[in-house]
Amino acid sequence: MISGAVIADGSRNTISASAVGASASVTHNTATYQDLAIDDSVGGNITATATNLDSPVSVIGTVDGAVIDLGHDNSISLNAVGASAQFGVTDDVLGGVTVSHSLTVSGDVTLRAENNSAVTIQTDVGANGGGPQINGGTRNAFSGSAIGASAGVSVFAIVDDGTYSSQISIAEGSQINVTAINSGDVTIGSTDDPTQPATLTGATLGADSVDGSISMMAIGASGSVSSTAVVYAGSAEPSVAFGDVTFDVENSGSISSNVSITDLTLEGKNSISVGAVGTSVSNSARYISYTGDGISVSGTLGTITYGSSNSGAVFVGGGIGNASIGSGLGLVIAATAIGASAAFTLP
Numbered sequence: 001m002i003s004g005a006v007i008a009d010g011s012r013n014t015i016s017a018s019a020v021g022a023s024a025s026v027t028h029n030t031a032t033y034q035d036l037a038i039d040d041s042v043g044g045n046i047t048a049t050a051t052n053l054d055s056p057v058s059v060i061g062t063v064d065g066a067v068i069d070l071g072h073d074n075s076i077s078l079n080a081v082g083a084s085a086q087f088g089v090t091d092d093v094l095g096g097v098t099v100s101h102s103l104t105v106s107g108d109v110t111l112r113a114e115n116n117s118a119v120t121i122q123t124d125v126g127a128n129g130g131g132p133q134i135n136g137g138t139r140n141a142f143s144g145s146a147i148g149a150s151a152g153v154s155v156f157a158i159v160d161d162g163t164y165s166s167q168i169s170i171a172e173g174s175q176i177n178v179t180a181i182n183s184g185d186v187t188i189g190s191t192d193d194p195t196q197p198a199t200l201t202g203a204t205l206g207a208d209s210v211d212g213s214i215s216m217m218a219i220g221a222s223g224s225v226s227s228t229a230v231v232y233a234g235s236a237e238p239s240v241a242f243g244d245v246t247f248d249v250e251n252s253g254s255i256s257s258n259v260s261i262t263d264l265t266l267e268g269k270n271s272i273s274v275g276a277v278g279t280s281v282s283n284s285a286r287y288i289s290y291t292g293d294g295i296s297v298s299g300t301l302g303t304i305t306y307g308s309s310n311s312g313a314v315f316v317g318g319g320i321g322n323a324s325i326g327s328g329l330g331l332v333i334a335a336t337a338i339g340a341s342a343a344f345t346l347p
Contacts, residue, residue: 001059001061002062002063002064003062003064004064004065004130006065006067006069007067007071007074007140008069009069009070009071010070010074011092011094011158012072012092013071014074015075015076016075016077017059017061017077018059018079019059019079019080020080020081020084021055021082021083021117022050022082022113023081024048024049024050024113025048025086025088026046026086026087027088027089027090028040028088029089029090030090030091030092030099030101031091032093032094032097032099033094033095033097035099036097037099038101038102039102040102041104043106044106044107045107045108045109046105046108046109047110048110049112050083050084050112050113050114051083051113051114052082052083052115052117053114053115055117056120057082057118057119058080058119059078059079059122059123060122060191061123063132063144064126064130065129065130066130066132067132067133068134068137068140068142068212069135069136069137070135071137072139072140073139073158073230074137074140075140075141076141076142076143077141077144077145078145079143079144080119080146081145081147082119082147082184083115084113084147084151085111085150085151085180086111086150086152086153087111087170088154088156089103089156089170090156090157090158091157091164092157093159093234094160096161096162096234098162099164100164100165100166101157101166102166102168104168104169104172105171106174108175109175109177110176111152111177112177112180113149113180113221114149114179115182115184118184118186118187119148120187121144121146121187121198121218122188122189122190123144123191123198124190124198124199124201125200125201125216126201127199130202131200131202131203132203132214133205133206134212134214134270136209137209138209138210138212138232138290139212140209140212140213141214142215143213144188144216145217145219146186146218146219147218147219148182148186148220148255149180149182149221149222150221151222151223152225153170153225153226153242154225155168155228156226156227156229157228157229157238158229159230159233160232160233161234162234163234163235164237164238165236166240168238168239169240170242171242171243171244172241173243175244175245176225176242176245176246178223178225178245178247178248178249179248179249180248180250182253183251183252184253186219186220186253186254186255186256187218187254187255187256187258188216188257188258190258194258196258197319198216198258199259199261199262200214200262201262202262203261203264203265203272205265205271206267207267207326207328208268209267209268209269209270210290211269212268212271213272214264214270214273215271215274216257216274217274217275217276217277218255218257218275218276219276219280220251220253220279220312221249221278222249222277222279222280222282223249223280224281224282226284226285227242227284227286228284228286228287228288229286229288229297230287230290231291231293233291234291235295236287237295238287238295239298240285240299243302244302244305245283245301245303246307247283247305247307247308247342249307250279250310251278251279252312255312255315256276256313256315256317257337258315258316259274259316259318259335260321261319261320261335263322264323264324265324266323266325266326267326269331270328270332271333271334272334273333273334274335274336275334275337276315276316276336276338277336277337278310279308279310279339279340279341280340281307281308281342282343283301283304283306283343284346285301285345306342310340314338316335316336318335319335320333320335
């Protein structure tokens with residue numbers, strides 16, 4: 001399916017193979033090499049609903065020779081998704097310019113994703129030679145993810161080089177409703193037989209890579225509201241405010257991540273992980289600077305109500321063999337099974 005894929009350098013490049021049952025999204029994206037002042041508003045409500053009923057979703061095929069050499073926020077991925085409903089704001093500042101962004105969404109934001117069908121990834125990664133390699137760069141990723149239902153709100157600012165400031169208000173004084181319901185089985189398994197372990201062979205995360213990741217995850221239902229700013233060169237002063245948030249995330253399907261990892265090498269500050277999660281709810285604000293300087297951050301969050309329930313079986317199989325940690329800091333090799341989780345994260 002993917003053979004010899006190489007991202008040599010750059011920012012936010014993607015090579016992917018994906019199958020999606022139903023998707024609904026509202027986005028506000030900006031990438032600029034010019035000085036820019038953005039002033040936008042949405043006076044009414046925003047609603048996105050995605051429903052996948054009785055339509056199985058599958059991605060089947062091998063991956064060999066996937067390589068990311070340099071750059072940041074690049075990805076090579078396999079994705080199978082039953083239903084996805086998203087609202088997103090993304091700003092990308094390039095070339096040393098100055099960008100200011102004012103955005104107000106004054107009405108309610110309602111996102112609902114529902115899936116009742118099987119979602120399957122059948123793959124073997126590196127089985128024919130050439131496991132995934134992330135040799136350098138920052139926040140680069142190789143991933144395989146099977147997700148039943150996903151709904152979320154995200155505000156993301158990336159400063160490749162320049163000066164960025166924002167005043168973003170999402171449903172402040174109003175309501176954000178995030179609903180994700182999955183009752184279909186979600187599986188990661190082998191190319192020839194989904195009941196057998198998928199193989200991830202020869203994965204390498206090099207010493208020159210920072211915050212890189214290789215992951216294979218099966219998730220029943222997930223909901224999120226997040227704000228993230230990442231600065232590689234320049235400065236950022238993001239201000240993001242959210243209104244009251246209510247999560248309703250439910251899974252009753254069987255979640256299985258059957259992955260065998262062998263012959264992996266891990267250095268630098270990176271992670272390799274496999275896992276199965278019934279439901280995941282997260283509300284986060286993350287601000288990251290690779291310049292050595294701090295980021296001036298402001299914003300508010302309204303009342304948050306978490307609902308995260310799982311009644312489906314959660315299974316992680318396979319195993320980890322011949323894992324080598326050469327040297328580094330904060331390295332992670334993990335296999336995880338989680339029934340239901342809810343998290344609130346600040347920097």
